[in-house]
Each structure stands twice: as C-alpha cells, then as structure tokens.
Amino acid sequence: MTNGKITIRDVAALVGVHHSTVSRALNPKTKDRISPDMVRKVDKAAEKLGYFPNIAAATLKQNRSFALGVLIPDLMNPVFPPIIRGIQDTAEAKGYTILTANTDDDETKEQGALNMMSGRSIDGLIIATARRNDAIVDKCIERELPFVLVNRTVDRDGVNGVIVDEEFGIRATLDHLISLGHKRIAHIAGPQHSSTGYERAKSFSDYLTLQNMESDLVEYTEKFTVADGYRAIKKLLSRDNQFTAVVAASDLTAMGCIDAMQELGLLCPENISVVGNNDIIFLARMNPALTTVSIPKYDMGAQAAKILLELVNGEPREPLLLRMQPRLMVRNSTSRAGNY
Amino acid sequence: MTNGKITIRDVAALVGVHHSTVSRALNPKTKDRISPDMVRKVDKAAEKLGYFPNIAAATLKQNRSFALGVLIPDLMNPVFPPIIRGIQDTAEAKGYTILTANTDDDETKEQGALNMMSGRSIDGLIIATARRNDAIVDKCIERELPFVLVNRTVDRDGVNGVIVDEEFGIRATLDHLISLGHKRIAHIAGPQHSSTGYERAKSFSDYLTLQNMESDLVEYTEKFTVADGYRAIKKLLSRDNQFTAVVAASDLTAMGCIDAMQELGLLCPENISVVGNNDIIFLARMNPALTTVSIPKYDMGAQAAKILLELVNGEPREPLLLRMQPRLMVRNSTSRAGNY
DNA sequence: CTGAAAGCGCTTACAG
C-alpha cells in the first residue's frame, strides 16, 4: 500500500530471473559477477517498477545499518548545526544516514540515546557530548562500537577524535589582549568536566604564569550558557573590579558577561574587553561585534565523519586525536586597556 | 560481537520459555496477555542480559519503523534548529526517531532524500521545504505516505500543516510602521514559489492598498538570504530612494538590507526602518537590534510532529492547516519616519 | 554467470 511494496522478487519476476541475481546486480560490490547485459536489464526493471531497497531487511541480514549516530547536547545551541552539517554531508556522500539525539547534558538521556541507536544497529557513533570521564565512551569501547569524538575529548587515551588546539586559541587571545596593554585579565572558565572548559582554563593560567602575570582571576561556571556567564562576571566583579579584560569560555558565556556589564553601566570594550570562543553565527553583527576564537565547526564534523567511516569500514588506523587550529577573530569587543 | 548480539531467544533461553512469549512480555501492547509473573521474569532476564530489541527486525516484520523523516533546506539556517528540536522532542516522547535531510532547495536532493527515507520505511514525513507546487508532496499523496507541512504550505488543499498566519504578521508590521509615520514603505519579497514569500508579498500589497498607500515598492528575491536582501535593496534604491521603511521577507534578507545601507551610508533606522521576519536567534543583540515578526518555531515543530503521529497511528482527522499566530517584536531597527 | 536455500531477529495469526 505504501512505501517498500516493490521488492527484489517483483523485479526478478519482471526480468525472469532469480531474486538473488537481482540482489547481486543491484549491489555495486557484486554486480561484476553478473553479466553486463543482465545488470542492464535488472536496472531497467528496477527503475520501471520504482524499486528501492528495504534497508531494514538489509540491516537485519548484514548486521550493519549504514546509519551513524550523533550525540549533541542541544541542536539549538548554534555551535552544533555546522558540525552536524559537516557530518551529514560527508556521511551522505558515502551512502550513510545520520541519527541525531539531543542529550541536554543529561547522562540518563545520553544512555537512552545510545540504547535507541544500538537498537537501530548504528555502525558507529560521533560524540560531541563527551565529559573528560565519559560513561558513553566507556560503553562504546566495551561494546566495540566504533566512535569518534568531536570538539570535546576524554582523559583516557587511545581514542579517535577531532578537537581544537585550545592552547593555541587561548594563547592567541592572550597575546592579543596583552598587546593591547591589558595587565589584569580574568577568565570565566567553563565546566571542568569538559575538556574544552578544562583545557582553556589550564592554558589560560599556564600562559599568564609564563608571562609573569596574574593568573588567578578565574571564576568557574557549570555550563557554557549566557546565564552562567552573566552570573560569573557579576561574582568576579564583586570580588575584584580592577581587571580590564575577560576571556570567556564560550561565546554564549561572553554574551552573558556583556549583558551583566551593561546592567552595571560598564562599557565593552571601553571598560572591559571581552573575548568569546567558538565563533558562532552572527557575532560580527552584534553590538559590540564579539572578538572570539573561531573553531572550524563544519570541518571538524566532516573530518570526524570521515574518520568514523574509515573505522566502520575496517580500515586500519592508529587511534588519532586530530587537533585543528582555531583562529582569533578580532572584532569590536576588545580594545586598548582602559580605565573605569 | 558488537551491538544487538543478545536476542529475544537468549532471553527466552534464560527464562526457559519460547521466544514468542518474550516478545509478547516485552511489548506493552501484548503484555496483558502474559501472566504478570512471567512478565516480571522476562523483564528481569532482559535487563540482566542487557537486551534491547533489534529495530530493523521489528521494522521488517511490521512494515513500520517508528522513524519519521524531516525535510529542511539547511540546518545551518537558524530558522530550522528550533523547529527540528520541537519535532524531535515530541517524536521521541512517543518512541519515534527522526531522520533529517538537508535539501538545499534542490529538487534532486529532495527526491533523493525521499527515496532514502522510503528505503528506511519511515512512517511519516514532515516537510519544511514545500514549494507552492511541490513534487514531494505529490509523491507522498501518491504513495500514501502520511505527511505534515511545516512553515510553508502548498496551493492544493486537503493537506495537513502547521504554518503561520502571514497576513496577521504583515499587518502588524505595517500598522507599526504606519503608526511611526511612514508613508512610503517598500517590500523585499521572498521567492514566490514559497507560500511564505507569496503570502507575505500578497498581504503587503493588499493591506497597503486597503490603506490607500503605495503598494508597489516591491523587489523580489530568489532566496531568503542575506546576499539576496543585499542585492534587492540596492536595486530598489537605484529606482527610488524616497521610501522610509522596508519590510523584508525574512531576517536574513533584512540583514542584507542593513549591510547594503551601511555601505551606501544610510542609517538604520534613522534613514530607513527595517523589519525582518521569523525572529531567528540573537536578533536582539544585533546592531541595530532587528524589529521582526516572531514565529513560534519550536511549537510549530512540536505541533507538526503531534499531528503526524496521529496520522501515522491512524487516528481519524480532517486535513487541517493550522495557522499559528506570529508576534511583532519591536526593537531598534524601526523608528519614526525620517529624512535623508 | 546464475540459482536454490538458509537465515538475520523479530511479530503474530493459529492452536491448545
């Protein structure tokens, strides 16, 4: 009645051959065992009947689904759409479909998503939700499900991933601020269970220490959100109001900082320069246009998918943590160190 | 070796019953035919073995996949993530999974996506890519695949959809501009093959005519993009530079207008007020903060999914085009009519 | 180069 009504047997009947011949003729990997003439006839018949394969049947038989899972915290966070698009375009080009789940940073949801995806026989998983110590990663290893981390990594090694050279980004940020004459620089650090939050905070302190500058003007947040950025800078300002620049762990956090400053009558960048991280959409149009560290979101997704596909297809590769270079985008939220 | 190794038969063996009993005990719809005691034993055994059902097998047998397809133009366009999240949350709560495809407004890709999804036995489809005359919609009807339109509708009737009361939005926009003293208002119209572009343009002209105002300061674009908005307002300004307000077909188009104005040394809103449509993310943070018509993106997705699920589960319903009310968000890109 | 058969893991009439 609906989709999938036409099967390989219908095509076989039309051509007058056994359905296994049709199967072979239609499969690129086996069609060379079939006479070119036969292949042509089968193709034509399939076309004529509007046949398309029932993937559930193929999945059941082959125990592979040509589907890849993707775990993200929240599609509505602008960091993720470009990553997913990169994954999707790459996967699709190889005939794979993507199953995405939003986990909202909730371990129960992550677990549920993994089970759902396992039930759907995904061939591999891309994980954008990793904590430094991650139960999902552990399960993948235990179940021998191929996976690739993206954006965030884990503390254990021997994993595949595509992440950012966070130290490079933070150093570029600090060099920029230092060159603008900033002497006291604060950090709104992200959650330390995330490698991005952790590495940015560590790089921040290490580099300032190296420069013989104050390195402990740090406030930690629980999430990479506007609300947390807002709260954090207020706390920071209530302790110390003599810093002239703030490095935020993410763009959303940076926006929260700017919101709080506005409320307190502080100008950005005149009173305090603010730098974000990630370079999500529309930052150049904001007021002020936000200086940030741009990470190659689409490419990271594309690379992660490429690696996962190699893993899935059994191509031998050493576990590799690919660190992609970010780029500082200087806009209008940073300027020479000012006074209050 | 990997996922899905444990089957219903393993559970059956552990309990010491036939696997059909296990199947029935595990299925909420049939478990009432099994003794409560048996159900408990099966549940425990399944839990112990870490069993989860092979959905491909169930799909093959039942000819339903508990998967819903979603067709969007491009995930990276900020209009869509909230819609998808609405769909996803609603579908997931009922045990359904979503398959999303980006079609980039390309009919060939749409077709390919539909075939892929049909191969995966989707139970229904949500279409956010509809043209007023849409081949995919026609195919769904022909194949009796349940579908729901979202955001954009088609000219033929008898379809289900969740869309926006575009006329209401445009009238609110025009009332706002008129109340600010604007006498000559232009429209950067979207593509007319899309119901949103078409209805907005029609509502624009109709309402201004009704108000005895000029209604033909209109320039059409091919896409709802920044680049098209940029080009369109430049064309418009080269013909006529005496209008004081522009209603753009979308927020991206509006941004293109503002970019072009900036380049030409025109201020927004001082010289020309600009209004967008959709209320995508971060508009309130822009420079200037963009006045726009806000459409309930998440809710539209959620509603569409709800309706599709009813359709899929055979609940009788008259075809319904649900028109949701948008809301004018007045921000800083509109002000009293000024002069050049 | 093609055919016949078995089987992937479920569901579901049919019995009892």
Place this chain on the structure above:
DNA sequence: CTGAAAGCGCTTACAG
C-alpha cells in the same frame, strides 16, 4: 496464558 510455525525482504555461502 503459552508454544510452534511462518514470514517480513534482503544477502550470501554453496553449487553448478
């Protein structure tokens, strides 16, 4: 309330 059997639409050794 439970069991035994058939079958969903593919793929793939095994023959020939």
